[in-house]
Amino acid sequence: LTEEQILGSLLQQLHLSEVPALDQGDVGQLVIPAHVRAQYVALLQRSHGTHSRGK
């Protein structure tokens, strides 16, 4: 797994063509809401249980 593959996958999932321009000021005040964190944790737990078959 390379850095480019992770970036490519991220851009594909978000339907973006390039890395968005976000600066420290944008993200500094951002608080991750509880429902977003809960969704993240649920996906994390699910990914430990379900494996996909390799190509």
Place this chain on the structure above:
Amino acid sequence: RFSQNFREVAGRLLGSDASRHLLVFAMEQRLPPDRELLQAVLRLFQEPVPEAALRTHGRLSPRSHRARVTVEWLHVRDDGSNRTSLIDSRLVSVHESGWKAFDVTEAVNFWRQLGRPRQPLLLQVSVQREQPGPRAASAHRLVRFASQGPAGGGRGEPQLELHSLDLGRYGAQGDCDPEAPVTEGTRCCRREMYIDLEGLKWAENWVLEPPGFLAYECVGTCRQPPEPLSFKWPFLGPRQCIASETTSLPVIVSVKEGGRPRAQVVSLPDMRVQKCSCASDGAPVPRKLEP
């Protein structure tokens, strides 16, 4: 349907005049879990058609001398219901006789996924018209295969040929020994590989969670099958150490909406290796048995 005296009975009418044979193979001792199935071949002996029958057929139906032979895997569920999966299908000529081979690897792979105690491997062989329809040729009536058991007299009885490899010698070894360096002689294994997302310039201010993750990678080499097997499957590439099972990675990213940043979860598929295996390029990936 409208009579008060009869209960409605739902059913299906199968309008084919195919001949069907059910083949039963006791498999439990033949394919232990520590063996990898490479190929399963069903061999059926096609009986020769008497000359007189061929002459009659040629006069009545000059268009086709072929019939379609279909092999299906039959699964009898715990509740007694049946389900069939198409495995192989091909045309055979009434003029031919002798052994015919069908690739039934998928059927054996399905059978291996059943819960224990496992029923025998059930293969349903049907011989149908080459094409459906009332005007189609009736060559299928002449195609006969020798049957299993005493009825067939043991001559030309259906055979199931299993080609397998010992996973203890030809498979991957699980996780690598973290103390031992990976060399050319290392057997295929899963090695820890940490991806530090915080250290990636492009991820700065964009990827909020996780700060990094264990991706794992498959390293090492695989033992190649003995020469006779390579000869039988020339289309297969060498066995290589590959990621055979992967899992997704959820991440929280910040996205800008209306000029303001917002946290969003996305799931990236195939980011973490769960299992490494030895597999040949060109070999079919076994299908999962659907419930």
